[in-house]
Amino acid sequence: MRRSQQSGIVGAFDTPEEVIRAAHELRKSGYRRLEGYTPYPLLDLERAIGRGRSRIGFVVFPFAIAAAAIAYLVQWWTNAVNYPLDSGGRPAHAPPAFVPATFEMGVLFASLSACIILAIWSGLPALWQPIFEVPGFDRASIDKFFLAISDRDPAFDREAIARTLKELGASRVEPFGVHPATDAELDERLERAEGEES
Amino acid sequence: MATEPVFIGRPTDAELSDQLLSTAWRPWRRLGMIGFVVAILGTLSLFAGITLTVMYGIGMWGNNIPVAWGFGIINFVWWVGIGHAGTFISAVLLLFEQKWRTSINRFAEAMTLFAVLQAAMFPVLHLGRPWFAYWIFPYPATMGVWPQFKSALPWDAAAISTYFTVSLIFWYTGLIPDLAAMRDRAPTRAKRIIYGIFALGFTGASSSYRHYRVVYGLLAGLSTPLVLSVHSIVSSDFAITLVPGWHSTIFPPFFVAGAIFSGFAMVLTLVIPVRSLFRLENVITKRHLDSLAKMVLVTCWVVTYSYILEFFMAWYSGDEYEIYQFFEARPFGPWAWIFWMMMICNAVIPQVFWFKKARTNLAILWTVSLLVNVGMWAERFVIIVMGLQRDYLPSAWDVFVPTYVDWMIYLGTMGFFLLLFLLFLRFVPFVPLAEVKELKHELSHEEGH
Numbered sequence: 001m002r003r004s005q006q007s008g009i010v011g012a013f014d015t016p017e018e019v020i021r022a023a024h025e026l027r028k029s030g031y032r033r034l035e036g037y038t039p040y041p042l043l044d045l046e047r048a049i050g051r052g053r054s055r056i057g058f059v060v061f062p063f064a065i066a067a068a069a070i071a072y073l074v075q076w077w078t079n080a081v082n083y084p085l086d087s088g089g090r091p092a093h094a095p096p097a098f099v100p101a102t103f104e105m106g107v108l109f110a111s112l113s114a115c116i117i118l119a120i121w122s123g124l125p126a127l128w129q130p131i132f133e134v135p136g137f138d139r140a141s142i143d144k145f146f147l148a149i150s151d152r153d154p155a156f157d158r159e160a161i162a163r164t165l166k167e168l169g170a171s172r173v174e175p176f177g178v179h180p181a182t183d184a185e186l187d188e189r190l191e192r193a194e195g196e197e198s
Numbered sequence: 199m200a201t202e203p204v205f206i207g208r209p210t211d212a213e214l215s216d217q218l219l220s221t222a223w224r225p226w227r228r229l230g231m232i233g234f235v236v237a238i239l240g241t242l243s244l245f246a247g248i249t250l251t252v253m254y255g256i257g258m259w260g261n262n263i264p265v266a267w268g269f270g271i272i273n274f275v276w277w278v279g280i281g282h283a284g285t286f287i288s289a290v291l292l293l294f295e296q297k298w299r300t301s302i303n304r305f306a307e308a309m310t311l312f313a314v315l316q317a318a319m320f321p322v323l324h325l326g327r328p329w330f331a332y333w334i335f336p337y338p339a340t341m342g343v344w345p346q347f348k349s350a351l352p353w354d355a356a357a358i359s360t361y362f363t364v365s366l367i368f369w370y371t372g373l374i375p376d377l378a379a380m381r382d383r384a385p386t387r388a389k390r391i392i393y394g395i396f397a398l399g400f401t402g403a404s405s406s407y408r409h410y411r412v413v414y415g416l417l418a419g420l421s422t423p424l425v426l427s428v429h430s431i432v433s434s435d436f437a438i439t440l441v442p443g444w445h446s447t448i449f450p451p452f453f454v455a456g457a458i459f460s461g462f463a464m465v466l467t468l469v470i471p472v473r474s475l476f477r478l479e480n481v482i483t484k485r486h487l488d489s490l491a492k493m494v495l496v497t498c499w500v501v502t503y504s505y506i507l508e509f510f511m512a513w514y515s516g517d518e519y520e521i522y523q524f525f526e527a528r529p530f531g532p533w534a535w536i537f538w539m540m541m542i543c544n545a546v547i548p549q550v551f552w553f554k555k556a557r558t559n560l561a562i563l564w565t566v567s568l569l570v571n572v573g574m575w576a577e578r579f580v581i582i583v584m585g586l587q588r589d590y591l592p593s594a595w596d597v598f599v600p601t602y603v604d605w606m607i608y609l610g611t612m613g614f615f616l617l618l619f620l621l622f623l624r625f626v627p628f629v630p631l632a633e634v635k636e637l638k639h640e641l642s643h644e645e646g647h
Contacts, residue, residue, distance in 0.1 A: 036403065036404035039211065040375065041636060046408045049404055100356065104427070111416075115417075122403070129399055138382035140402050142382060
C-alpha cells in the first residue's frame, strides 16, 4: 500500500487551526500529495488533504466471517463427523453449543486482521523514516503540526511551496528526504507531465 | 458548571506532555521501592505455590469431593471479573462518547490485561497436569480424539484467550502515538531506541491516523460484545451444570454485572493512590472519581437485584434442593459468615454513594472500593463452595477448607498483579497523552463557540 512520503518539503505550524487552513489553501492551489503530521488525530486535516473515511472495516469483515465459519466447521467436523461423542444424549451436531467458540474466533480474527492491515497500510513498522531527519520534527508527537508536500506532486515547485508555507504561517520550512529530487529531475518530470497532457 | 470538569487548568500541549511523560523518567522513590519489594515477595510466593502444586499434584489444595472447585475457580472468576471494567471503560464508554473515560482508560485497560493474566493461570493449574493444557485445542492428535465442544470448558478457553489477545492489541494500538511521544522526548539514547522500537516508527501522519481512528473504533466495537460474552461464558461453566444454586438462567447477566461492579471498584482502588502519588489531580479530577462511584452504585443495584431474584426463584421453583441451598445452607451453613459478608459488602455498603459527600471523599471512596472487592470475592466463594458443599446427597456433604498452598497462590497473584502494574506505571505513559490533548483541543473549541 501507500508508504509514507520519502522526500519533499515540510512546514511546521504552531496550532491545529493554522495547519488545517494551510492544507485547504495548498489543495486549492492544486497540490495533491499532501501529508500532515500531528500529535493527535485531526479529522479536519485528513479531510483538508483530501482523504475520506478509511475503508479498513470492509477489508476486515471477510476475515471475521471466514474465521467464524472455520471455527464452526472445525467444531462440527470434529464432534459430529470424525468422532461423534454422545454427551448427555445431546445431538452430535449441536448448533447452540457451537456458538460461543464461533463468535470468539470471529472477534479474535477481526481484531488481529484490523491491526495487521492498519500496520501494512501505515507502512509500519519502519523504525526510521526520512521525515525524522527534519530538525524539530521530534515535536510532531508533542505540540507541533507539520504539513509536508511530496516532491512527487505534479505541481511541485520548491521555491513556490516554501514561500506559500511561510505565508500561511509556518514557523519554519525544511526540505526532507534521502535523495531530494534535483532541479534537473524536477524540470524533466515537469516536461514529461506536460508532454503527457499535450 | 453543575459538574466538575474532566480537565483542570490550561497547560500548553508541551507542558501537558512533559507532565504525563515524566512519570517514566523520574527517579525511583522510596514508596515505589517498597511497593516493588512487596510485589516481588508476592510473586515469589505465587511461583512457590505453583511449584508445590505441579510437584505434588492438586492434593496440595483444599479441594475435595464434593467441593472439587475450590480456590482455583473462585480466584479465576474473581480476576476475570475485575478485568471487565477496563474493557467497559475503554470500549463501551468510548462508543457512548463519555469524555471522562479519556484519562483513565489506559490505566483500566492495563488492569484488565494483568487481571486476565492472573485469571488464566488458575484453570490451567486446576487441570492438575498443566503440561497437557494444549489438549484443549483441536489439533490432529495421534490419540485420534478431539475436544468436546459441547462442554463449557473449551468455550472458556476460546473466550479467555480471545479476551486477552483483543485487550492486548486494543491497549497497544492506543499506546502507539504515546510511545512515539516517548521516543521523541526520551532523555537518553538507550530509552530513545527502546521506545522507538515499540513505537514502530509511528510519525503521526494523517494518512495513518485516518485508518487508526477507524481501527480504534472497530476494536472498541469488537471489545464491547466481549465484555458481555466472556463472563456469560464463564457463568455457563456453572449454569449448564445441575448443582443447586448454579443451574439458573440468571447467571450470565448476574455474572456480567458482578464483573463490572468489582472491576470499577478495582479501578477506584488503584486510581486513588496513583493520582495522589503522581500528582495527576488536574487530569484525573474529582469528576472521574464521582463517575466511577456512580457506576459502582448502578452495578451494585444490578447485583443486589440478582441476589433478590435468586432467592425468589429458589422459593418459587418449589424445588427442595434449591430452597435448602438458599434458605439454609448459605445463610446458616458452614462458612455462613462469608455469605453475610458478601451481602453487607456488595448490597449495603455501596449505598453510601448515594451521597455526594461520600463520592468526593477519597478515604471513603477507597475504603468502599476495597470492601466491594472483598465482597465480590466472597460472592464467588459463596457460589462455588456453598453450592458444592451441600449437593443433592446428604451422605456426600463435606466442608471445604483452603490449605496454605491455596493462600500462597491467591495472595501471590495479588503480588504478581501489583508487580506488573508497578512496571506499567514505571515504564508506560499511563494517562493517554494523545487522547488527552485531543480532548483538550475539543474542549477549547466548545468554549470558543
